[in-house]
Amino acid sequence: MTVSPDRTIPFSIAFEDVVANIEQVIRGKQAAVELAVVCLFAEGHLLVEDVPGLGKTTLARCLAASVNAGCHRVQFTPDLLPADITGTNVFNQRTGEFRFRPGPVFANLVIGDEINRASPKTQSALLEVMEERHVTVDGTRYPVPLPYMVIATQNPVDMDGTYALPEAQLDRFLMRLRIGYPTLDAELEILEGRQVGRRVEDLRPVMRAEDVVTHAERTLGIHVAPEMRRYIVRVVAATRTRHDVVRLGASPRGSVALLRAAQVRAASAGRTFVTPDDVQILAGPVLAHRLVLSPEAELRRVSAEDVVAEVLDSVPSPRRLVGA
Incomplete structure (x- = not known):
């Protein structure tokens, strides 16, 4: 499969092309793959969290390999410094001047492998560039190329060395995914696929960087009715009122992220409008990681995903309001 030069290709077809390309390697995880591609076209950042060996980095690499754009990978370690990520000014002895040497964040797709193995100080080096798409070094701003996406992987925080x-920083990720263990049939397909050459290295890009930007701009035109916008705001606001289990609810950035992701999902289905189903399917991946739970929640073994599910059950959707 080659990169299409036709920018008039329908978004739903372009979306399916990227998903199908990734699924040549990632088997049996269609929902996770589709959410990752939604994140790409929503111009957001993706956090993939799970135990080792489940394909977190492979998913990130497959997504990067599907787009013909610049990609840098950063292996996060405890001794990594902020300047190792953003870049630094280097003195040129011939000219007697300092010259900026860009770090690995200057790429269209940045893979942060095991991001939670670095210190919080180093992790925070990504705050500015993830939100504002530029890096400030010694008072000078350096823009990063567009499209721009950080795809970070992490192991559960209760594992050693994390x-x-x-x-x-969590709030700057549009979405958090968990891959989970594959089914037996899917795991068998993984073994068979490696034997016939279905590896990340064998993938070919199906889209150019500029096409990602074009398609992302088109999804901005997906209609979001006033009642749907109110529904999104009510869902996000409801996460802030569960004082028994939630210490910090989702921010307005969560509302914006949920709306953008819903627009992309609607466009991927060939629709020109957002439905309550779009919001409900995306609410968990978009909102759960933004919640800070109380000690009471941990004692009761209530997860952030449980809170989001309860919120969706308690907030009437537009179809219920009209008696549908």
Whole structure:
């Protein structure tokens, strides 16, 4: 499969092309793959969290390999410094001047492998570039190329040698995914696929960087009715009122992220409008990682995903309001 030069290709077809390309390697995880591609076209950042060996980095690499764009990978370690990520000014002895040497964040797709193995100080080096798409070094701003996406992987924070990501950084990820163990049939397909050459290295890009930007802009035109916008706001606001289990609810950035992801999902289905189903399917991946739970929640073994599910059950959707 080659990169299509036709920018008039329908978004739903372009979306399916990227999903199908990734699924040549990632088997039996269609929902996770589709959510990752939604995140790409929503111009957001993706956090993939799960135990080792389930394909977190492979998913990130497959997504990067599907787009013909610049890609850098950063292996996060405890001794990594902020300047190792953003870049630094280097003195040129011939000219007698300092010259900026860009770090690995200057790429269209940045893979942060095991991001929570670095110290919180190093993790925070991504805060500015993830939100504002530029890096400031010694008072000078350096823009990163567009499209721009950080795809980070992390092991559960209760594993040895890991640090919890700062809340401010978690909030900058549009979505968090968990891959989970494959079914027996899917795991068998993985083994068979490696024998016939279905590896990340064998993938070919199906889209150019500029096409990602074009399609992302088109999804901005997906209609979101006033009642749907109110529904999104009510769902997000409801996460802030569960004081028995939630210490910090989702921010307005969560509302924006949920709306953008819903627009992309609607477009991927060939629709020109957002439905309550779009919001309900995406609410968990978009909102759960933004919640800070109380000690009471941990004692009761209530997860952030449980809270989001309860919120969706308690907030009437537009179809219920009209008696549908």
